Amino acid sequence: MTRRSAGDSWDPASHVGATATMVAVYRALASQGPDPLVNDPLADPLVRAVGLEQFVRMLDGEITFDDDPLLCRGAANELIAVRTRFFDDFFTEATDAGVRQAVILASGLDTRAYRLRWPDDMVVYEIDQPRVIEFKTWTLAEHGAVPTADRRPIGIDLRNDWPAALRQHGFDVNQPTAWIAEGLLIYLPPDDQDRLFDSIAALSAPTSQVATEHFPDPALVSGEHAQQLSARWNRMGLDLNLSELIYSGERRTVMEYLTTHGWRLTARTIKELYAHNGFEFPDDEMAAVLGEMSFVAATLG
Ligand SMILES: C[S@@+](CC[C@H](N)C(=O)[O-])C[C@H]1O[C@@H](n2cnc3c(N)ncnc32)[C@H](O)[C@@H]1O
Numbered sequence: 001m002t003r004r005s006a007g008d009s010w011d012p013a014s015h016v017g018a019t020a021t022m023v024a025v026y027r028a029l030a031s032q033g034p035d036p037l038v039n040d041p042l043a044d045p046l047v048r049a050v051g052l053e054q055f056v057r058m059l060d061g062e063i064t065f066d067d068d069p070l071l072c073r074g075a076a077n078e079l080i081a082v083r084t085r086f087f088d089d090f091f092t093e094a095t096d097a098g099v100r101q102a103v104i105l106a107s108g109l110d111t112r113a114y115r116l117r118w119p120d121d122m123v124v125y126e127i128d129q130p131r132v133i134e135f136k137t138w139t140l141a142e143h144g145a146v147p148t149a150d151r152r153p154i155g156i157d158l159r160n161d162w163p164a165a166l167r168q169h170g171f172d173v174n175q176p177t178a179w180i181a182e183g184l185l186i187y188l189p190p191d192d193q194d195r196l197f198d199s200i201a202a203l204s205a206p207t208s209q210v211a212t213e214h215f216p217d218p219a220l221v222s223g224e225h226a227q228q229l230s231a232r233w234n235r236m237g238l239d240l241n242l243s244e245l246i247y248s249g250e251r252r253t254v255m256e257y258l259t260t261h262g263w264r265l266t267a268r269t270i271k272e273l274y275a276h277n278g279f280e281f282p283d284d285e286m287a288a289v290l291g292e293m294s295f296v297a298a299t300l301g
Helices: 017-030 043-050 053-059 073-096 130-142 162-168 190-203 218-222 224-235 254-259 270-276 285-290
Strands: 101-105 123-128 150-155 178-181 209-214 263-269 294-300
Touching (some): 017 053, 017 073, 017 130, 043 130, 073 209, 073 270, 073 285, 123 162, 130 150, 150 162, 162 190, 190 254, 209 254, 254 263, 263 270, 270 294
Parallel strands (some): 101 178, 123 150, 178 209
């Protein structure tokens, strides 16, 4: 089913890159209106600059998923708000604790390096495929956006030797780091997922932390659900087939891997985070697919 191959590449309008734009669409939608759930003003111009017609029509309210309990605007806005706030808070807590080096793995169209209030001496590395990194850097510069930290973009595939590239860009292995991998893992082959965490561990000074999502049954997301989700998108005219973009099959869960490799975990279930944000977790199809999902933060040692 997968159309993935070693060395495949993309920009934000194509292949795996389009998933970064899809997430940015949801952040842009959740940022609209008088009482927005997310504050990401750069998501909208980024999506428009990518130029995929169906995504722009979503921003303009010409394509809605109102009849769909999983994709309708209210549900999607709450889900993206919960996710965005978790990773925002992770960085805020890390910098409050003195961390001055952050790495956003698979940064896509994430604008945290431009929208979060970082300490003055903060360095934020962003890693994604070269054309994704170039697109965002160039588009935001054209838009007049200025990073709020020392932003160091690195265009490299995460299946390649990204630790070497990170060090070449000035990464300091002796300083604690806050890492995030948001919406990434299903797009990596299972072995590369394990290797990613091994590399993070090897580069992490004491008190470094990593945050990511955990699915107790990754197959639930990658299997039938991916097909159903893609079918719904296709019905709305979106030409995006998630099943072709992810690596399905057996993989170790994040919690199992991290706990057996020396990391101490704290996990918040999605239901806890919904409640924490004042939302009610829906008792519907979303519960069946995402109900067991957690967001984890882990410290080495
Ligand atoms: C669903 S998007 C999430 C983007 C971003 N973290 C966010 O939450 O908005 C998945 C991202 O993973 C990146 N990605 C997937 N596999 C990758 C790889 N092998 N190397 C570099 N980036 C990769 C894609 O380019 C894309 O930006």
